[in-house]
Amino acid sequence: MARAPGGGRRRGGGGGRRDAAGSGEAVRKGPWMAEEDAVLLEHVRAHGPCDWSSIRSKGLLPRTGKSCRLRWVNKLRPDLKTGCKFSAEEERVVLELQAQFGNKWARIATYLPGRTDNDVKNFWSTRQKRLARLLRAPLPARSGRNSSAKAPAASSLESRPAATVGNDHNEEFAVLCPQREIASFFIYMNVNALMEMFAVDCHQGPCCPDQVPFGSSSSGVHPCCAATPFMDAQNAALVPYDQASSGLASFNGALPPFAPATYSHACSSSSNAAQLLPKLPFGEPSYPLLDYPGMPEGWNMAPGFINAGAMDDLAYQELLPMMAQPAPMVFPFFGTEHAQGGVKAEPPDAPDFFDDLPPDMFDSLDQVPPPLSPPATSSGF
DNA sequence: AAAGTGACCAACCGCGAAGCC
DNA sequence: AGGCTTCGCGGTTGGTCACTT
Known part of the structure; x- marks a missing residue:
């Protein structure tokens, strides 16, 4: 979807107005x-x-x-990539680095030749909006095994802030996001498997001009996605709660082939995620894990899967109206800072949200991963 | 064809850090 | 040391275009 360049805002003067600066000098704003x-x-x-x-x-x-x-x-700047969408590789780099650095767009942009911090920021913002919308969208009732799964008791809903979302079909979804300070649960969910599960339409964008209904793919994986090492930006960290708790969320469908990351930098290369992930009730990942430089050792991420924790406050705030009960303004999964009436505030005491997660989730999870540490070598800048 | 919606992205704002005097 | 200026960054806004209904 090529877009004509120059489609931009007309703020601050409608492209030609001269605003009076504080000093009285005319300062031009706008395009x-x-x-x-x-x-x-x-x-x-x-x-x-x-x-x-x-x-x-x-x-x-x-x-x-x-x-x-x-x-x-x-x-x-002469070296900019203008008018070209983020490639799958660039997207992957953004995801990795955002998970590592947070919203340090300028820093992330240094890893992406030809991209500016604004580019990265806009890309991420758009992606997050899309994710949020995906999570917010009413999903059709499932049939078969899934529909029979019982949702958790309402009482547990109330105390599962940011973890559970109900929708019009009374489905519940555990949106398991990382709480870096408590326990970083990264659940990497193949969004295409998710979409298939809920019969959500696939919007693969320009890479997927001829959309093929999921049903036509014997593997259950969209052919376009299966051919893409890093799948579309719509990967969502959305896990049906009943499945999350029952372990059904370990997808058996064919996963996209994994191209070893060409991107790398001198950060942590060791990993213990393989030790942690199997402890989660999602089954052993049957795909190679990407190493996440700078993440706590072992926080690997599967290709085509996103870091659920990357969901930011925006996404969560968009989820709020969906919640059956108004969530307390405590977002243990989203870090220590969050907007609260426009003011960033430290969250109050952490709720006992662990009590409301599937008990078996913690069966063998004895040690809490350490908080994120700064990259071992950020001196590359 | 018109209206609605989403994606994209240019450019502003506020704030903080760094540098200068 | 402290104030001022400049620069850089992240957040946000809102206009335009493409696509869908």
């Missing part, structure tokens, strides 16, 4: 014109990408240095 770009490029050619504020002070452009820098970084 850049070709002539302005030319001036900016000339400045960079002559002085290099620095001294941004002088552009305005010299009267070259009625733009703030900040605006000039942004324009250069995001649009005028």
